[in-house]
Structure formats: structure tokens, C-alpha cells
Amino acid sequence: MQILISPSHNPAFNLAAEEYLFLHSTENVAFLYVNNSCVVLGSNQVLRNELNQEFCRAENIPVLRRMSGGGTVFHDTGNLNYSFITQGDGRPADMTGAFLQPVVAALSEMGIEATIGRRKDLWLDGKYKISGTASHLSRGRELHHGTLLFDADLQKLQKALAADKPDHNLRGTASVPSPVMNIREYMRRNGMPDMNSEEFVAAFTSALALQTGTIPQVLVSQSEIDVLMADKYNSDAWNLRK
Numbered sequence: 001m002q003i004l005i006s007p008s009h010n011p012a013f014n015l016a017a018e019e020y021l022f023l024h025s026t027e028n029v030a031f032l033y034v035n036n037s038c039v040v041l042g043s044n045q046v047l048r049n050e051l052n053q054e055f056c057r058a059e060n061i062p063v064l065r066r067m068s069g070g071g072t073v074f075h076d077t078g079n080l081n082y083s084f085i086t087q088g089d090g091r092p093a094d095m096t097g098a099f100l101q102p103v104v105a106a107l108s109e110m111g112i113e114a115t116i117g118r119r120k121d122l123w124l125d126g127k128y129k130i131s132g133t134a135s136h137l138s139r140g141r142e143l144h145h146g147t148l149l150f151d152a153d154l155q156k157l158q159k160a161l162a163a164d165k166p167d168h169n170l171r172g173t174a175s176v177p178s179p180v181m182n183i184r185e186y187m188r189r190n191g192m193p194d195m196n197s198e199e200f201v202a203a204f205t206s207a208l209a210l211q212t213g214t215i216p217q218v219l220v221s222q223s224e225i226d227v228l229m230a231d232k233y234n235s236d237a238w239n240l241r242k
Contacts, residue, residue, distance in 0.1 A: 030102070
């Protein structure tokens with residue numbers, strides 16, 4: 001498996017790069033990226049039921065929509081995002097959460113013991129969610145991606161994801177709220193050495209490389225990514241369509 005690291009913190013670029021890799025990569029890929037503050041909706045979600053639009057506007061938090069389903073998430077530079085993009089083998093797609101095993105193993109290598117929950121999410125001590133995931137399947141390709149809360153602004157997360165004007169007559173996939181914790185706080189509580197977000201990303205990338213036996217590389221941008229970013233992920237027609 002190839003490990004690619006995004007050169008950008010632009011959420012529109014990273015969502016476009018993810019789709020480009022899904023459509024065009026010829027090998028299995030683990031794509032790692034960190035976004036600036038944003039809210040990312042699942043493809044079938046109703047915007048007004050998932051976030052506080054007034055708060056997001058006041059805080060200059062952009063709202064985007066990804067190609068996969070699942071719930072709404074808040075990203076900032078304290079949050080590491082991972083994507084596993086693979087070619088199916090003709091058997092039913094893995095929807096059990098087994099794709100999370102490399103993440104669990106990498107965290108364990110760092111002394112962080114996470115468990116896989118029934119919604120294909122990751123938990124600490126069975127009480128605090130640190131990662132949610134979503135999937136997209138098409139043309140024999142599989143995309144499984146998720147988040148890792150390391151040192152995210154949890155106050156902003158809670159305010160941004162508190163819908164201010166929900167309309168439950170509108171049909172869409174609803175998010176399932178869960179108690180969350182930053183990995184950094186877990187490390188402090190357990191007497192582990194402190195690190196900042198950049199150090200965590202570097203340590204996790206090294207641990208994942210050890211698990212997969214590959215050397216991480218920085219993604220080389222393609223013109224197709226720029227086109228996808230402009231036409232889709234920077235477009236209100238896509239992001240705000242529900």
C-alpha cells in the first residue's frame with residue numbers, strides 16, 4: 001500500500017485529491033491530510049439539520065460536502081484525516097471496520113490503545129470516540145476514510161455541529177452524536193509524553209509506514225485535482241445542495 005501525504009491544509013483541495021485518487025489511482029493508497037477549520041457533510045445529509053450555520057458564518061468556518069455518506073464532522077489542524085482507497089477483489093465490500101486495523105495498530109505502536117466500535121468508529125477506554133468513518137463504493141473501488149481527534153477545538157466542534165434551525169421533515173441521513181475526547185488529553189491522563197499536532201502526525205505516519213512496510217511520499221498535485229476543487233468542492237451547488 002502506498003502512503004501519500006497531502007501538501008495542503010485546504011479542505012476543498014483534500015476532498016478533491018481524495019476523489020481523484022479514488023477514480024484514478026492504480027494501486028492501494030493510504031492518504032493522510034490535515035484540514036484548516038471546516039465542517040464536512042456526508043453526501044446525503046440535510047445541511048440545516050446538521051450544523052449551526054450562523055456560528056459557522058461568524059467564525060469563517062467553510063461548509064463542504066464529501067463524496068461518501070455518513071455523518072457531519074468538524075475538522076481543524078488538531079484533527080488528522082486518513083483515507084484507505086483500494087481495489088475490490090470481487091467479493092462483498094468490507095463494511096465491518098476491518099479496514100481500521102492499520103490505524104489501531106499504528107496507534108498501539110504509539111502506546112494509544114483504541115478499539116473498533118459497532119459503527120466502524122474508534123474509541124478510547126470504551127467511553128470516548130476519537131474517530132468516525134464513512135465509506136464510498138463504486139466500480140469495484142472502495143474508499144474508507146475517517147478522522148482522528150488529536151487536539152481539535154472541541155468547543156468549536158460542539159457549537160458548529162449544534163443545528164440551529166433543524167427541519168426534521170426534510171429527508172436525509174442524520175448524524176449520531178457521541179461523547180468525544182482528544183487523543184492528546186488521553187495521553188496526558190495516562191502520563192504519556194506530550195506532543196503537538198505536527199509531532200503526532202509525524203509519529204502516526206511513521207507508525208503506519210511500519211505497519212504497511214512502505215515509505216510515505218508527498219502527493220504531487222495534478223491538474224485534475226484543481227478542476228475537481230474548482231468545479232465541485234468549492235461550489236455551493238455541491239456543498240450546499242440540501
